[in-house]
Amino acid sequence: MSFAVPTEHYLLLSGLLFCVGVAGVATKRNPIVVFMCIEIMLNAANLGFVALGRHYGEAGGQIITMLIIAVAAGEVAIGLAIIVSLFRTRETINLDEVNLLKL
Amino acid sequence: MSEIPIAPLVWAIPGLPLIGFVLNMLWGGRIVRLFGDARGRGIVGGLATLTVFGAFAVSVVALSQLLGLDPEHRRALASLIPFAERVPWIVIGSVSVHFSALIDPLSVLMCLIVTGVGGLIHLYATGYMADDRDYPRFFAYFNLFIFAMLVLCLGESLLLMFVGWEGVGLCSYLLISFWYDDEGNARAGNKAFIVNRIGDVGFMLGMLTVLAAFGTLSFRTEAGTGVLDLAAQGRTAAGPLTVGLASLICGLLFVGACGKSAQFPLHVWLPDAMAGPTPVSALIHAATMVTAGVVMVSRMSVLFVQAPTVLLVVAAIGLFTALFAATIALTQTDIKKVLAYSTVSQLGFMFLGCGAAAFGAAMFHVTTHAFFKALLFLGAGSVIHGLSGEQDMRRMGGLRRHMKVTYWTMLIGWAAISGFPGLAGYWSKDAILGLSSGMVPAGMVFYLVGTFTAFLTGFYMTRLMAKTFWSESRTDRHGHDPHESPPSMLIPLIVLAILSVVGGWLGTPWANAFERFLEPSLPEVVVAEGHGGIPHGLGLVIGALVAIAAMATGVLAYRRAPGCELLSDAAKRSNPLYRGANALWGVDGAATAVFVRGGGRVAELISTWIDRRLIDGLVNAVAVVTGFASEIARGVQTGYVRFYVKTMLAGVLAILAYALLSAGAR
C-alpha cells in the first residue's frame, strides 16, 4: 500500500481541474466550450468525492459520483438541445449576443 | 294597568290601514285594470277610506271602554299582532321591545284624531285625486301613513314610537315626491326626509340615553318599571333621576320634536312639503304628522317637567317659531304656503303650551288645530281644484260666488283659527296663552308676544280670505269658470267645519272635560292661578278682543286695497321688513348655501383631495416606489450568462477569502 497516492494530491488535482473549468466558463463565448468546462468542473468534483470516499473508507463518495454522472448526462442532453434551438432562432450561439434572461 | 274588552282587537287600529296599504300597493293597479277605470278607482279609494274609518270605529270603542274605567285605571296594554300575545320585535339583552300598544287617554285621543280626520281626508282625496294616473299608489301611501302615525301614537315603547316616527317621515317623503316627474317635488321630498332625519338623530340619542338610564324603553309596564313609571317616582334604574339627566334626555328628544313638528330651525322642510298633492298637505303637514312632536313631548311629559331648563327652551323656541312663521305667512302669495307657515306658527303655540307645562292645553290645541287646519287645507285644495291647479292668490279673488260651500266652510275655518270667540281655536289658543303667562321667568313676555302673534294670525288669515274669496276676480282663465268641487270633497269640509265650531266646547275653562280626560296620561303640574299669570276671565276677554280686532283690521284694510294688495310693488321692494319676511328671513337660503352647496363642496374636496389624492395616492405611491426601486435593481440583470458566471465567481471568492481570513485570524 506504500505506493498509494496521498489523498491531498487527488484533492489538489481536483481543485486545479475545477479552476480550469471556472476559467473556461468565465471567459469563453462559445456555449459548447462553456459546456465542456462545466463538465470539467463536475468531474473535478467527482474526483474529490471519490478520493475522499476512499480516504474515509465510505461508499458514499462513489454513490454521489454515480449520481453526478447521471445528472451531467441529462444536463448535457438538455443543454445541447437549448444550444441547437438557440441557434435556430437566433442564428448565433455567441453568448455575448444572447441576453434573453434580461428582465 | 287594567284590562279592556277591546284589547284583542286593538291590532286592527293600525292593522286595517296596513292591510289597505298592502292590498293597494300590490294589486291596486290590477284592480283598476280589472274592474275598469271608474269602478276600479272606486274600489281602491273605497277600500283605503273604509280601512281608516274601520280603525276609527275601533278607536271609538276603545274610547268608550276607557271612559268606563276609573280615571286612574285608564291604562291598558294590548298586542299589535292579531291572535298573539306580546310578539317580540327586538329582544336581546337589556333591549326588550314587543309589538304592543299602550292604550291610554293620550293614545286613544290621537287615534281618534288620526283616523277621524284622516278618514275624512281620505274621502276628500277620492274626489281630489280622481283623475290621477297613480291613484292606487296614492291611496297605498296614504294608508301607510295612517298606519305609521297610529304606530307612533299607540306604541308602548320609545322604540316602537320611533318606528312610527320614521314611518311618517317615510310617508311624508313618498307623498311629497308623489308627482316625481317634476324633479322639484322629489327634491322637496328629500328635504323633508333629511331634515326630519336630523331630528330623528336627536330622538335616537335621547332613546339611547333613556335605555342607559332606565334600563327599559317601555313607557309603562305591568310591574311599574316603565320609563314613565320610574320617572314619575323621580328615579332611574340605578338611582335618583337627576335634573341633568332629565335635561339631557328631554333636550335630545326635543331636537327630535323640532324636526318632526317643524320648529325653528328645522322648520325649513314644511313649506317645501307643499309640493305634494293638497290632501297630503292637509293630512300630513297640517292635521297629524307635524303634531307628532307635541304628542311625543306630552307622552314624555313626566320627564319634561323634571327638566325646567328644557321646558323654558321649548317654550322659547315655540314662541319664536310662532312669531317668526306668522310674519312669513303675512307675505306669501301661494295659498298653500300661507297655510304651511300658519301651521308652523300654530305648532309654535303648541310648544309654547308644552313649555309652560300646559300639556293638556297643548294637546287640546293639537285637536282643534287638526279640525280647522284640515278644513282650511281642504278648502284651499277645493279652491285649487276649482281653478284647475292655480295656487297663486294673486290670480284668485271673488270665488265666494262660484264656490259657495267651500266659501262658507272656509269662513268658519278662518274664524276658528283666528280665535273668534266661541269657536275651536279660541278656547285652545287662549288656554295656552293664559297658562304661558304664569311661567316663572318672563311669563308676561311670553303672553304678550304670543298675543301679538295671535293678532298676526287673524290678520294673515283675513288676507288669505280677502285675496281668495272676497276681492274682485283676478283669474285669467279663459272660458272655464271656477267650479265647485264634487260632494266627496264637500262632505269632509262640512263635517270639519262643524267640528271647528263645536270641537272647542269640550275644553272650556269652566267645564274642561278634555283635560280631565287626558289627566291620567299627563303629570300633575301645579300651575297656580294668579301666580303671576293673568286671570282666566281677563285672558278670555283679551283673546276675544284681539281676534276680533285682527279680523276687523284685515277686513277693513283689504276692502279698500286696490287689486287686493296693501303695498305697492315699489313699497314691497323698499320695505326691509316685507323683503325679509318674503325671503323667509334668509333661513332657507342660508341652510341651502351651507348644507347643500357648502356640504357638496366639502364632500367634493374630501373625495378629491383626501380620498383620491392623499389616501389612494399613498397606496399608489407605494406601488410606484416599488416599481421605481425594481427599475434600478433590474439593471443588474444583464441577461449575459458570462456576466452571471463572473458575478458568481466573485461571490464565491469573496466568501472563500472571508472564510480563510477569519480562520487565519483565529
Added chain:
Amino acid sequence: MEQHILTLLIFLPAVGAVALMLLPIRSGQASGGSLAVTAVSLVFAVAELGLALVAWSGISPGMRGFQFRVQADWIPDLRVRYDVGVDGLSLMLVLLTAFLTLLAVVYSTRVERRAREYMVFLLVLESAMVGVFCALDLVLFYVFWELVLIPMYFLIGIWGHERRVYAAVKFFIFTFAGSVLMLVGIVYLYVQTGSFSLVDMTTVGSPAAQGLAAIPARSLMWLYAAFALAFMVKVPLLPFHTWLPDAHVEAPTAGSVILAGVLLKMGVYGFIRFCLPLFPAQMAASAPLFLAISVAGIIYGAIVAAIQPDMKKLVAYSSVSHMGVVMLGVFSFTELGLAGSVIQSINHGVSTGMLFFLVGMLYERRHTREIAAFGGIRRVLPLLSALFMLAAFSSAALPLTNGFVGEYLVLQGAYLSDHSGPVYAAFAALGMILSATYMLWLFQRAFCGPVRHEANASLSDLGAREKLVLIPLAALVLWFGCYPTPWLRMAQRIELAVLPGPVRSAESNALTHWAPPREAQP
C-alpha cells in the same frame, strides 16, 4: 351525514367546480354548452344552500360549544389539523354565503363570455368562503383566507369593466399584503404555544393556553397588530379602504355582490372569532383607536359616497360607512353591540347585495353606471324602482327594514360601552342623516324627474330571472326588519368570544354566559 355536514358544505361547491371543468363541452360551444353549465352550477349552488339550511336547523340556540365539529390530522408533523366547527355567528355567515352565491349564480346565467370558467370561479370562491367561516385551525383558516383571493382576482380581472386589471391587482396585493403578517403571527403563536388550534389555545388549562398566557404583553400586542391589520384591510377600516371602491366598481355584478356581501364580513369575523378570544386585553387597549376610526369611517364613507357620479362607486363607499357601523359594534364590547354588529353584517350583505344587483341590472340595460345618464326612469321601470327604493331605505336603516335592527343595536351598544361610548354613538348617529342623504339624492337624480335621455324611455322592467334574484332579497329585508328574533338568537351564540374585562370561565366560553360587561368591570 350529521357528522360530515361541514366537510360537505366546504367541499361541495369545489366538487361542483371540478364537475363543471370536466363537462364534455368546448368553451366555444353555443347554447347547449352554456345550458349544461348553468344547470350544473345551479344544482350545486342550490344543494349548498340546502345543506346550509339543514345545518341551520340542526343547531339549536340552547347548545353550547362548536357544533358539527370534525377533527382530523392534516399535516401531523406540524400539528396542523383539519378542524372545523360552527357556532351561531359562523352559521349565519355560511348561510349568507350560500344564499348570496346562489343568487349570484342565478343572476350570472346571462354571462356569455367564458361562462364555464366564471361559474367555476364562483363555486371555488364559495368553497373558500365557507371554509373561512368553518375553520378552527389557524393554518386551515389562513389557507382558506388566501384561497378566497384567487377566484375573486380572476373574477375581477377577467370579467370586470374597463380598469379591471388595475382593480384586480390592487385588490389582490392590498389584501394579501395585509394578511401575510397574519401568517407570521400564526407561526409565532405556534412557536409559543405548540398548537395551531384556536380551541386549544382558549381552553383553560391546556398547554397551548398556558403557552399563550406566557407570551409577554409586548409581543402579544404585536401579534394582535398582525392579525388586526389583516382584518382591517378586509373590512375595510378607514385608511385601508381604497381597494374597495376600485374592486367593487370594476368587478362584475355577481363579484361585487359577493365582495360586499361576504368578503368584507370575513374581516369582521376574524376580529370576533380570533382577536376577541386570543387577545382580549390588547383589543380592549386598542378600542379607543378602533372606535375612532370606525366612527370616522361611518362619516367619511358617507360623505365621499354622497358626491360620487358613479352609482356603483356610491354603493361601494356606502359599504365603507356601513362597515364602520359594524366595527363600532364589535369594539363596543357589549352584548348588544356585538350582536348588533353580527346582525348588521348579515343585513349589509342583504341590502348592499340587493343594491349591487340593482345597479348591475341598470348597467345591463344602459351600459353605464353614471347617475347623470339616468333620470326619470321610475316611470319606465316601476318595479325596479320600487325595489331600489326598498333597498335604499334598508341601507338608510329605516325601522321595519333589516338595516335598522343592526344599526340600533350597535348604537345602543356603543352608547353603553366604556371608553366614552355616548360620544362615539352621537357621532355615529350622524351617519343616519348622511346615509339618508346620499341614498335619497341618488334616487332623486337617477329615478325621479322627467325622462331626460331618449335611451331611457324604452327600457324594459324586470324579467323573470331578475325577479328571482331580487324578490328573495326584498323578502329578507322585510323579514329581518319585522321579525329578527331567530337571527338575534343566533347572533348571541358566539363561542369563545371574551368581552374584555370578565375572567374566563372554565365551564363554557360562550358569550351568553358572561355577565353584561358594565357590571363586570370595576
